[in-house]
Amino acid sequence: MSTRTPAPGTGLTERFRTIPPAWGADPAAPPAVTVHHLTRGYRGTPVLADLTLELPAGRIVGLMGANGCGKTTLLKVLAGLLADYEGEVTIAGHTPGPESKALVSFLPDAAFLAEDLTAERAVAQFSRLFADFDAAKARELIGFFGLPSDRTLKAMSKGMGDKLRITLAMSRRARIYLLDEPLSGVDPAARDVILEGVLRDFDPEALMLISTHLIADVESIVDSVVFLKDGRLLLAADADELREASGMSLDALFRKEYRS
Numbered sequence: 001m002s003t004r005t006p007a008p009g010t011g012l013t014e015r016f017r018t019i020p021p022a023w024g025a026d027p028a029a030p031p032a033v034t035v036h037h038l039t040r041g042y043r044g045t046p047v048l049a050d051l052t053l054e055l056p057a058g059r060i061v062g063l064m065g066a067n068g069c070g071k072t073t074l075l076k077v078l079a080g081l082l083a084d085y086e087g088e089v090t091i092a093g094h095t096p097g098p099e100s101k102a103l104v105s106f107l108p109d110a111a112f113l114a115e116d117l118t119a120e121r122a123v124a125q126f127s128r129l130f131a132d133f134d135a136a137k138a139r140e141l142i143g144f145f146g147l148p149s150d151r152t153l154k155a156m157s158k159g160m161g162d163k164l165r166i167t168l169a170m171s172r173r174a175r176i177y178l179l180d181e182p183l184s185g186v187d188p189a190a191r192d193v194i195l196e197g198v199l200r201d202f203d204p205e206a207l208m209l210i211s212t213h214l215i216a217d218v219e220s221i222v223d224s225v226v227f228l229k230d231g232r233l234l235l236a237a238d239a240d241e242l243r244e245a246s247g248m249s250l251d252a253l254f255r256k257e258y259r260s
């Protein structure tokens with residue numbers, strides 16, 4: 001039997017398989033999201049393969065993985081946009097459908113707003129579409145981001161458009177926020193402002209799942225992580241516990257685990 005101390009970082013994927021409940025939360029409370037043996041592919045090619053994971057409420061979870069590992073597919077299943085999957089999924093106790101959609105605010109990675117909308121018209125539209133939309137919060141965020149209220153999306157820069165989309169997604173009083181690559185294409189100076197906006201007046205009992213393949217971008221705001229690899233769970237953990245056990249930043253660990 002070897003008496004050697006394992007090198008930092010080894011065995012992490014066996015040891016870290018779950019995200020513990022948020023600090024101060026009732027440990028007996030049911031998870032906000034459960035995914036059991038989820039399998040989903042496209043045209044016979046599997047993307048998510050027998051994925052099992054649970055996400056507690058009150059957490060800000062980084063959903064990490066290389067391009068094409070299935071992050072968007074998972075978010076779409078949770079958002080109720082992909083119905084034909086194998087396995088079981090629950091969102092606040094509901095299978096994805098009308099009840100769960102009312103509780104989930106999804107920010108897709110693709111454009112979803114009409115180009116002729118101004119910020120003010122977008123706020124009016126979201127107020128009509130979503131019962132939980134907080135127009136006062138949206139206007140506060142529009143001010144925080146310094147967005148013009150009368151300029152159409154077409155006339156805004158990419159960064160302004162991103163800030164408006166994030167404003168709309170974060171202004172729903174949802175239980176679960178799913179943000180798909182919210183910082184892709186955003187310049188480094190704007191990233192910190194956007195993250196500050198995302199956290200502004202954020203309900204500490206809500207769950208946020210934020211996907212990225214650039215972990216350094218969101219490392220400052222996530223308190224836990226899910227690493228996917230080839231549609232499977234590589235590890236799930238509290239961020240501080242993982243940093244302590246690995247002796248690395250999440251970014252360094254991510255690079256190590258995905259090097260192949």
Ligand SMILES: Nc1ncnc2c1ncn2[C@@H]1O[C@H](COP(=O)(O)OP(=O)(O)OP(=O)(O)O)[C@@H](O)[C@H]1O
Binds near residue numbers: 047065068069070213
């Ligand atoms: N509608 C589709 N039809 C066919 N294949 C698809 C479709 N959507 C996604 N795929 C494929 O499924 C795989 C997983 O895609 P997905 O978008 O879920 O990954 P991802 O981890 O979000 O990637 P990225 O970081 O590049 O956004 C990829 O190989 C992708 O090409």
